[in-house]
Amino acid sequence: MSASEPSMTISTDNEQSKVVGVSTRLHESSDRRPKLARSSDELAAARSKISVSNLDFFYEEQQALFDVTLDVPEKCVTALIGPSGCGKSTFLRCLNRMNDMIDGTRLKGKILLDQEDIYRPRTDVVELRKRVGMVFQKSNPFPKTIFENVAYGPKVAGIRKRSVLREIVEHSLRKAALWDEVKDRLNQSALQLSGGQQQRLCIARTLATSPGVLLMDEPASALDPASTSRIEDLIFELRESYTIVIVTHNMQQAARVSDQTAFFFQGKLIEAGATNTLFTNPEKTQTEDYITGRFG
Amino acid sequence: MSEGRPDILSSNQSLLSGATTSPVRKIGEGLIQFALFLCAAVSVLTTIGIVAVLLIEALQFFRDVSPWDFIFGTKWSPLLKPQHFGILPLLCGTCLVAAGAAVVAIPIGLCTAIYLSEYAPKWVRETVKPLLEILAGIPSVVYGYLAIVFVSPIIRSMFESANVFNAASASIVVGIMILPMIVSLSEEVLRAVPRSLREASYALGATKLDVTLKVVVPAAFSGILASFLLAISRAVGETMAVTLAAGATPKLTLNPLESIQTMTAYIVQVSQGDTPAGTVEYRTIFAVGLTLFFTTMLMNILAQWVLRRTREKYE
Amino acid sequence: MSLHATKHRRWSKFLSAAFATVCLLALLSCLAALVLLLWQVLSHGIDWLSWDFIRDLPSRFPAKAGIRTALAGSLWLMGLTTIISVPIGMGAAIYLEEYAANNRMRTIVQTNIANLAGVPSIVYGILGLGLFVRFMALERSILAGALTLSLVVLPIIILASQEALRAVPPSIRHASFALGATKWQTIWHQVLPASLPGMMTGIILAMSRALGEAAPLLAIGAVAYVPFVPSSLSDEFTALPIQIFNWSARPQEDFHSVAAAGIIVLLLVLICLNAVAVFVRYRTSKQIRW
Known part of the structure; x- marks a missing residue:
């Protein structure tokens, strides 16, 4: 639809393309692909979706980020790792301006999303957040039905037609691999779902606003191993259509799901690069110390 | 996209x-x-x-009326000739009722709060607190009725000199009215005292009484004081019960068996009569209202200041 | 261990138990006061309670006296007060919790509201007398009464609503903002529905207060004898607590019993209101678990 954005592949399901009512290009089903992180060459070739340069961030007088410069390639998973308090969550929340809501925060530097500075004074934050979705550490469904949860984003964007909403809800739930589990109980309270399902619902809810970017703040840290692995599979599938930035505590997880990894320490970006390279052959000793478990 | x-x-x-x-x-x-x-x-x-x-x-x-006469005059009779505008009798009546209410409510309220916070099992606390809320929710005119129908006759049977309308019966019912306030606020500050403080004291072999009176109550003292202040301020502003029970004769006396008049009761008396607006008699209620407003305001601000300080201490 | 030490221990144990007993007695006397109050009212008033009592107009004769106009006036007042004070109170709470920057100004407004909650209701009556009855020339109308009562209950509604808003977890707001909702969309679609049960408790508390208040109404000049049911905002009115006040103040024993019957009606309405509050709280505690 939009000329500025490369078209995104949608579900492989033929039936669904009928439901959605617009032609979708078939793509090799992602679950048949071997799970492989993209190589550094592929990363270098990818267009930069988000480009952060010389970012300083302050809580009151305390500086939380120091001169961070990082490119997030399009349709790749970028993992932010580092010990707690290293600034990786703060960095993530700069990308959709969620930090605006905390009093007394200041920011210097530039963050470009599709070549547009998101911190320019006239930026429409509401529009920005529709384009940069966010999934939180603890699943936080609204105390409403499953349907209402997913339909909320489109609704606040002005979509009223029930049939359209239904399509979006189904589509988003399918993408979040939750449809089959909840299709018969869309009108039940979302709070009745299990923890893992709630988190996938939150992902579906975010997908419903058609963001280009997904920010995930330790999305699996509160989940059991089985649910965690489902979320990881999901992230890997979503990579085909979305640019994903994920904060994680868990280095194995970063290694499993990400194409690019950025290591933060004490508010500074120590090193960033293709995940394969960074984990096997880190440049900085601090990175090596961290990934080999010598601290943090 | x-x-x-x-x-x-x-x-x-x-x-x-x-x-x-x-x-x-x-x-x-x-x-x-x-x-x-x-x-x-x-x-x-x-x-x-x-x-x-x-x-x-x-x-x-x-x-x-000169402010001097208003503040220091010992006679209040604006509705009768010769007029006198000394607020002291009304202040005295208000203080008498408030002090009486405090005498009734403070010991009972504090002991109840201590029992609820230190001794009572959970189910007692959970049963009693809603009951106290009921007590707090009963309209004050009902307390006035109780004073006239029940309390005053008892007082008159005990003390022959007692007037039909007397400060004592008003004090008692106002005391009951402010009880729930003292209990709930004091209980809150008592429970806010950290466990570690209690445990440290028990570890030294203290009895529950020692811990309660020498550790918990002193630690929560300023908060308890604030609850007293708020409750007394409420008693000062209480209108219906005192209008019904305490009488309508402004008097500079400390005898609780006599009929007196409080500031609030005076305001009701004038506004129920047909004093024409614009006369000095009519304006007395604003002067009295101003006095009442500042008295209660001062007590409330003081209480809130104390409360805020204690809350900060344990947060 | 020496004998002296044992004796001392026994004594302190006794003291401890005695103190606990004293405190328990204090608690029981609180409950006794409640029981006594209810029993007094019931035993005096129950015989006078009848349909005629509810239907009849006020009268000089206790046997003929009824509370029709008072009950109607009270319901009018309660309804009007709710309509006026609830939107303003909720609006103020939303502004303070969701919009106002956390600065000195907010602290001042917040302190002001806490102080207003402690201002004696009769002072609001004087304000109503000066502002509504005289300055706005509403006379002793039911509108003047409702406006005055609205000011009395406003701090209660604001404080309770603020508490309810604070109980909504911030994660809900964050989720909504992250989906591209505006501030008001977030409040309207997420925060308000989630906090409504808590607000209801405060609103019902405020309505109970408005129902039981007599002092501010007396101050604006409301009288007990009004022989007709109000039919418009500018009508004169009376209210249950005023009627009860009037009957209690009379010397005749019979009028005291009529007053008791009036109190029973007043308490019944209060109980109904609070039953609604309990029901709302119970239903939502089952529905929402964060």
Whole structure:
């Protein structure tokens, strides 16, 4: 639809393309692909979706980020790792301006999303957040039905037609691999779902606003191993259509799901690069110390 | 971006221009915020209104009556000739009732709070607190009825000199009225005392009594004091029970068996009569109201200041 | 261990138990006061309670006296007060919790509201007398009464609503903002529905207060004898607590019993209101678990 954005592949399901009512290009089903992180060459070739340069961030007088410069390639998973308090969550929340809501925060530097500075004074934050979705550490469904949860984003964007909403809800739930589990109980309270399902619902809810970017703040840290692995599979599938930035505590997880990894320490970006390279052959000793478990 | 989505969600608009609905939405959001701001402003305007109404009429009053006579005069009879405008008898009546209520409510209230916070099992606490809420929710005119029908006859049977309307019966029912306030506020501050403080004391071999009286109550003392202040301020402002039970004869006395008049009861007396507006008699209620307002205000501010300080201490 | 030490221990144990007993007695006396109050009212008033009592107009004769106009006046007042004070109170709470920057100004407004909650209701009556009855020339109308009562209950509604808003977890707001909702959309679609049950408790508390208040109404000049049911905002009115006050103040024993019957009606309405509050709280505690 939009000329500025490369078209995104949608579900492989033929039936669904009928439901959605617009032609979708078939793509090799992602679950048949071997799970492989993209190589550094592929990363270098990818267009930069988000480009952060010389970012300083302050809580009151305390500086939380120091001169961070990082490119997030399009349709790749970028993992932010580092010990707690290293600034990786703060960095993530700069990308959709969620930090605006905390009093007394200041920011210097530039963050470009599709070549547009998101911190320019006239930026429409509401529009920005529709384009940069966010999934939180603890699943936080609204105390409403499953349907209402997913339909909320489109609704606040002005979509009223029930049939359209239904399509979006189904589509988003399918993408979040939750449809089959909840299709018969869309009108039940979302709070009745299990923890893992709630988190996938939150992902579906975010997908419903058609963001280009997904920010995930330790999305699996509160989940059991089985649910965690489902979320990881999901992230890997979503990579085909979305640019994903994920904060994680868990280095194995970063290694499993990400194409690019950025290591933060004490508010500074120590090193960033293709995940394969960074984990096997880190440049900085601090990175090596961290990934080999010598601290943090 | 994604095919199969309605146009409105394809986020191809520039961030700088915003969505097409943006200007309308922004104005709407601004209007809502302004309306909400006005709502919040009503509370401030109320205070300004109270002070303004009281001051304007009271200043007129003080043109006719010297403030000196008002504050230090020992006789109050604005409705009878010769007129006297000394507020001391009304203040005295108010203090007498409030002090009496405090004598009734403070020991019982504090002991109840201690029992609830230190001794009572959970189910007792959970049963008693709603019952106390009922006690707090009963309209004050009902307490006035109780004073006249039940308390006053008992007092008269015990003390022959007691008047039908007397300060004592008003004190007792006002005491019952402010009890729930003392209990719930004191219990809250007692329970806020950290466990570690209690455990440290038990570890030294203290009995529960020692711990309660020498550790917990002193630690919560300022909060308890604040609850007393709030409750007494409530007693000072209480109207219906004292109007019904304490009488309508302003008197400079400390004898609780006599009929007296409080500031609040005087205001009711004048506004129920047909004193024409604009006369000095009519303006007395604003002068008395001003005195009442500042008395209770001072006590409330003091209490809140103390409460805030204690809360900060344990947070 | 020496004998002296044992004796001392026994003594302190006794003291401890005695103190606990004293405290328990204090608690029981609180409950006794409640029981006594209810029993007094019931035993005096129950015989006078009848349909005629509810239907009849006020009268000089206790046997003929009824509370029709008072009950109607009270319901009018309660309804009007709710309509006026609830939107303003909720609006103020939303502004303070969701919009106002956390600065000195907010602290001042917040302190002001806490102080207003402690201002004696009769002072609001004087304000109503000066502002509504005289300045706005509403006379002793039911509108003047409702406006005055609205100011009395406003701090209660604001404080309770603020508490309810604070109980909504911030994660809900964050989720909504992250989906591109505006501030008001977030409040309207997420925060308000989630906090409504808590607000209801405060609103019902405020309505109970408005129902039981007599002092501010007396101050604006409301009288007990009004022989007709109000039919418009500018009508004169009386209210249950005023009627009860008037009957209690009379010397005749019979009028005291009529007053008791009036109190029973007043308490019944209060109980109904609070039953609604309990029901709302119970239903939502089952529905929402964060």
